[in-house]
Amino acid sequence: MKQLDEINAEIRSHLKDIGYEKWSRAYMTNNRFSPMTSNIVELVNSITKAMKGCPIEPLLESLRYLLQEWFVKHINDARATFTILATKQEKKLRKNSLESKKMKVSTSSSILYQVNDGCASYLVNMGERTCTYNHFQVDKIPCAHALAVIAKIKEDSYSYCSVFYTTNMYIQTYSASIFSLRDHNEWNVPDEVRARIILAPNPKKKSRQPKEKRIPSKGEKT
Ligand SMILES: [Zn+2]
Incomplete structure (x- = not known):
């Protein structure tokens, strides 16, 4: 500020x-932003833009190919990771751990701890996994204050991290295959879908063209 x-x-x-x-x-x-949001929209947009005017089948195939490439890249990254958490989160935990060394913990109750970092005091609730500094509950990784408590009570810091940050979860997320569309003749189309009649759009009715560019959030760089 x-x-x-x-x-x-x-x-x-x-x-x-x-x-x-x-x-x-x-x-x-x-929960919004940071790990909850990625630039997937921009990347998918760039593909659909390049395929504008093409029939739907090649468009879907190019999206499938793109996703499969991402999955392969991410699973290779995950398999080459030998830490409990994914690299970014592991680094964050270590940085917080380093900061926690200079903090002083005093007990308020069996789950409430007061932590002083030399400038201010914060209240950490180990039961609810919250800290009045707010990082613990937002990041779902113990903040420096919580890590100072964890060191004092001799617990495992990983057990206080979200399971979604673990390398195991990373591998599970990207282990699926995305199969190609294959030839029309090999498609297994249910009868009720085959029976549907799709009419061409009414040319008299002017439909508003959807915006090609996503409107960026306030403050977001374009
Ligand atoms: Zn904290």
């Missing part, structure tokens, strides 16, 4: 009026 103040003194009050939950992950009411 101090950095924003230096850019423009009015930004702070403007952001406050909008509501913290609209732009800060720590205050969002559900």
Whole structure:
């Protein structure tokens, strides 16, 4: 916020009026952004754009090919990973662990701990996996404060990480094959689908063309 103040003194009050939950992950009411969002839309868009005007079959085949390529790349990455968590999350846990060394823990109850990092104190709830600094519950990885508690109570830090960050889950996610469409004659089309009559669009009715470009979120670089 101090950095924003230096850019423009009015930004702070403007952001406050909008509501913290609209732009800060720590205050969002559900999980959004970071690992929850990827650039898949942009990549799929670039393919469909290049195939514009082609029949639907080659379009679907090119999308299938693209997805299969991603799956192969990701499963090869996952199989070459020998840590419990995927590389990015493992690095984050180690960074937090390093930070946790300088923190002091005092016990409030069997699940509540007060952690001081030298500047401020935070309350960590090991039962609910939350910290008043908010990173623990948002990132689903123990923050430095939680890791200081985990070291004190001699528990395993990995058991407090989301299962979705594990290398095992990474392998399972990308182990599926995406089969090609093959030839028309080999398709097993159910009778009710075959019976459907699809009419050509009414040329008199002017349909609004869908936007080719996705509208970027506020603040997102285009
Ligand atoms: Zn914390």
